[in-house]
Amino acid sequence: MLGAGSWGTAFAQVLADGEATEKVTLWARREEVARGIAEEHRNPDYLTETVLPAKVTATTDPAAAVEGAELVVLAVPSQSLRANLEAWGSTIPREAIVVSLMKGIELGTGLRMSEVIEASGIERDRIVVVTGPNLSREIAQRQPAASVVAGTDHAAAERVAELVVQPYFRPYTQTDVVGAEIGGAVKNVIALAVGMAEGLGYGDNTKSSLITRGLAEITRLGQALGGEPATLMGLAGVGDLIATCMSPLSRNHRVGVALGRGVPVEEVLAVPHETAEGVKSCGAVVALAGRNGVSMPICEGVTAVVAGQATPEQLTTALMTRALKHERA
DSSP states (O other), rough: BBBOOOHHHHHHHHTTTTTTTTOEEEEEESHHHHHHHHHHHSSSSTTTTTTTTTTTTEEHHHHHHHHOSSSSEEEOOOOGGHHHHHHOOOSSSTOOEEEEEEOOTTTTTTTTTHHHHHHHOOOOOGGGESSSOOOOOHHHHTOEEEEEESSSSSSHHHHHHHHHHHHHEEEEEEEOOHHHHHHHHHHHEEEHHHHHHHTTTTHHHHHHHHHHHHHHHHHHHHHHHTTHHHHHHSIIIIIIIHHHHHHHTHHHHHHHHHHHHHHHHHHTTTSTTOOOOHHHHHHHHHHHHHHOOOOOOOHHHHHHHHTTSOHHHHHHHHHHTTTTOOOOO
């Protein structure tokens, strides 16, 4: 497990709860985090109240973390993935299935996370994506949740599903990696918009409208890139979108609320241990949409707010005064 943030920590528990799992080793950047997990079975920075299973240990040595692993799980911030793979990608065992937990689009290249992994030299059929409504705190509390396990090689996806299925964690396999990743990446941007609406004091009509029109944007982009609409009507699309947009546990939602209340972007981003992927990826999402001729006004407006080129109030006005159109146009 390369990455010891909230989702990486929760997913380590999911794996360790399985009878087929012998050991889960987390790689952490900082010695105090690795020591806390290894010695006290707690992550001192994330999900601090969660007592991890005895099977979970940790190290600051990436080579030691992946040595002999059947499964290597990547759980680092999306914009740092390429640099991390350049640093320790060669240590990943050649036969291991590589699982991506990241939900973002790479700045500059417009690549999805599985594409960044493939560009590092890992074969496509070894790459599996886990996505869906994955609020890490609820999963760490072993509350029932379902997720999508997507891979171009269905056998690899099925193997990952076998290892993560738990009484509280229900995986569904998929081969539509494009749709799964676009749903996971773009919903973070829509969640920022919904959070801004809440921060401005707007109610459920506003938030429901943003979620629904946000889904239309996600679906348009997913289809343009070769994803399947049915994927985006499922857990990787609608399911993840609802959870991320509506839950106070969602970092992107919380950041959006703060922006709606007038907190400057720099101040919001200065909060420790709070990586909101939507803030990092929104510009890449808009650029990717532009290259594919896809209209995404909500994502464009969020990007303008994050860049300091518009206020949340101006975003609302811009969306409400757009030219009239057919709902499915």
